[in-house]
Amino acid sequence: MTRPKHCLLIVDDEPNVCDSVHDLLRREFRVLKAHSAEEGYQLMQAEEVHIVMSDQRMPQISGVELLTKLKARYPQAIRMLFTGFADLESVIAAINQGHIFQFLRKPWQPEDLFASVRQASYEYDRLEAIAREREQLLEEINGLKNRLSALESVVRDLKEPGEVRTPSNGP
Amino acid sequence: MTRPKHCLLIVDDEPNVCDSVHDLLRREFRVLKAHSAEEGYQLMQAEEVHIVMSDQRMPQISGVELLTKLKARYPQAIRMLFTGFADLESVIAAINQGHIFQFLRKPWQPEDLFASVRQASYEYDRLEAIAREREQLLEEINGLKNRLSALESVVRDLKEPGEVRTPSNGP
Numbered sequence: 001m002t003r004p005k006h007c008l009l010i011v012d013d014e015p016n017v018c019d020s021v022h023d024l025l026r027r028e029f030r031v032l033k034a035h036s037a038e039e040g041y042q043l044m045q046a047e048e049v050h051i052v053m054s055d056q057r058m059p060q061i062s063g064v065e066l067l068t069k070l071k072a073r074y075p076q077a078i079r080m081l082f083t084g085f086a087d088l089e090s091v092i093a094a095i096n097q098g099h100i101f102q103f104l105r106k107p108w109q110p111e112d113l114f115a116s117v118r119q120a121s122y123e124y125d126r127l128e129a130i131a132r133e134r135e136q137l138l139e140e141i142n143g144l145k146n147r148l149s150a151l152e153s154v155v156r157d158l159k160e161p162g163e164v165r166t167p168s169n170g171p
Numbered sequence: 172m173t174r175p176k177h178c179l180l181i182v183d184d185e186p187n188v189c190d191s192v193h194d195l196l197r198r199e200f201r202v203l204k205a206h207s208a209e210e211g212y213q214l215m216q217a218e219e220v221h222i223v224m225s226d227q228r229m230p231q232i233s234g235v236e237l238l239t240k241l242k243a244r245y246p247q248a249i250r251m252l253f254t255g256f257a258d259l260e261s262v263i264a265a266i267n268q269g270h271i272f273q274f275l276r277k278p279w280q281p282e283d284l285f286a287s288v289r290q291a292s293y294e295y296d297r298l299e300a301i302a303r304e305r306e307q308l309l310e311e312i313n314g315l316k317n318r319l320s321a322l323e324s325v326v327r328d329l330k331e332p333g334e335v336r337t338p339s340n341g342p
Contacts, residue, residue, distance in 0.1 A: 086259050095266055095274045096287070103266045116267070130301070137308040144315040151322045158329040 005030045006121045007047060009077075011040035011054040011066065017106070021053075024110055025117060037061035044070060049077050051120045053104070056083035056090050064090055067098035076127065078120040082106055176201045177292045178218060180248075182211035182225040182237065188277070192224075195281055196288060208232035215241060220248050222291045224275070227254035227261050235261055238269035247298060249291040253277055 007030045010021045018033040025031050032047060034040035037058055043049065052070060054063035067079045081094045084106035094100045101123055102116045178201045181192045189204040196202050203218060205211035208229055214220065223241060225234035238250045252265045255277035265271045272294055273287045 088257050088259050088262065091259065091262050091266070092274050092276070095262070095271060099272070100266060101270070103263050105263070134305065134308070137305070137312065141308065141311055141315065144312065144319060148315060148319050148322065151319065151326060154326055155322060155329065158326065 006050040006124060007032065008117060009034060009040060009043055009047075009049045009052045011035075011037060011052065011058070011063070013055065013058045017055065021113070024113060028114075029117065029121075037063075037066040040066060041069070044074055044077070049074070050124045051078045051080065051117060053080035053082060053102075053117070053120075055106075056081055056087065056094075057085065062090065064093045064098050067094065067100060071099055076124070076131075078102075078124045080104065080116065080120055082108070177221040177295060178203065179288060180205060180211060180214055180218075180220045180223045182206075182208060182223065182229070182234070184226065184229045188226065192284070195284060199285075200288065200292070208234075208237040211237060212240070215245055215248070220245070221295045222249045222251065222288060224251035224253060224273075224288070224291075226277075227252055227258065227265075228256065233261065235264045235269050238265065238271060242270055247295070247302075249273075249295045251275065251287065251291055253279070 005028065008021075008025060009032045010018050011034045012018050012021075013035055015033075015035060018035065022031040022033055029051075032043050032049065034043050037054070037060060040052070040054065044052065052067070052074075054066050056063035058066075063081050063083070067081060070077060071079060079098055079100045080102040081091075081098065081100050082104035083090065091103060094103065101120055104113065104116055176199065179192075179196060180203045181189050182205045183189050183192075184206055186204075186206060189206065193202040193204055200222075203214050203220065205214050208225070208231060211223070211225065215223065223238070223245075225237050227234035229237075234252050234254070238252060241248060242250060250269055250271045251273040252262075252269065252271050253275035254261065262274060265274065272291055275284065275287055
């Protein structure tokens with residue numbers, strides 16, 4: 001069985017950037033395109049997105065603002081920012097507020113884009129494995145507690161055979 | 172009982188920066204000072220450091236290089252970088268390679284330094300709580316398994332009283 005692809009959301013008001021990322025990555029990732037922060041936000045609500053990469057400079061909401069909002073609501077999605085401008089302030093804000101995992105400069109080399117998005121997918125898997133292990137441990141505890149309580153009742157019945165509870169004869 | 176202070180390591184080749192950070196934060200944090208990346212690395216080995224903040228520009232090893240090395244060896248320590256220069260490349264490297272949690276510009280306002288280091292300490296606590304919970308769940312599983320196997324042996328003995336094992340009478 002092949003593993004389902006990670007889902008990547010690309011947010012950029014330039015459609016050709018979205019298209020180029022889609023065409024480059026589509027064989028390895030499921031790529032969703034959004035042409036505004038608003039559209040990106042809606043897609044995050046509608047789909048299970050694993051990685052979100054956003055342009056910094058967009059007409060209404062900046063990439064940092066979008067990613068900071070997404071961090072609060074969808075903390076499990078790995079965040080990446082890119083920009084074509086040497087905008088130090090926004091990069092610093094991307095670290096301190098958006099806690100982004102990767103930063104890319106436009107234009108990028110296809111292999112750099114690939115490497116960054118792959119790294120992001122590994123990070124997603126790492127965090128997801130931690131969350132999944134926790135669920136499994138809690139389930140195992142639950143199962144053990146059930147077995148223990150069933151066995152305790154067997155022991156009670158064996159120790160006091162005269163008082164064996166026979167629910168079928170109950171009131 | 173008061174909670175022990177978080178331990179912060181400040182790495183800067185300018186002794187007065189180390190001293191100023193130490194004096195500002197010492198009431199709330201245990202502050203260790205290192206005047207080179209090498210010295211910082213040694214202190215990481217010798218002490219349990221929770222937060223490490225490093226200057227980017229130092230004579231031999233840069234802050235990004237130091238933090239990237241520390242990330243591999245001491246991933247639980249929260250990493251912060253600061254610099255007095257608008258050096259976009261190093262900030263990008265700090266994200267992509269050092270996966271730093273906070274970035275500060277020199278000179279900082281004391282309240283900004285406080286806010287950043289406090290945020291880092293919350294992040295340390297968050298990750299530490301996840302790791303601790305995992306240990307506790309594993310311990311609980313172990314305890315439940317022991318109780319279960321003890322109870323299983325009680326049930327065996329109760330079901331087959333003639334074959335009760337009496338280790339003291341054994342061969």
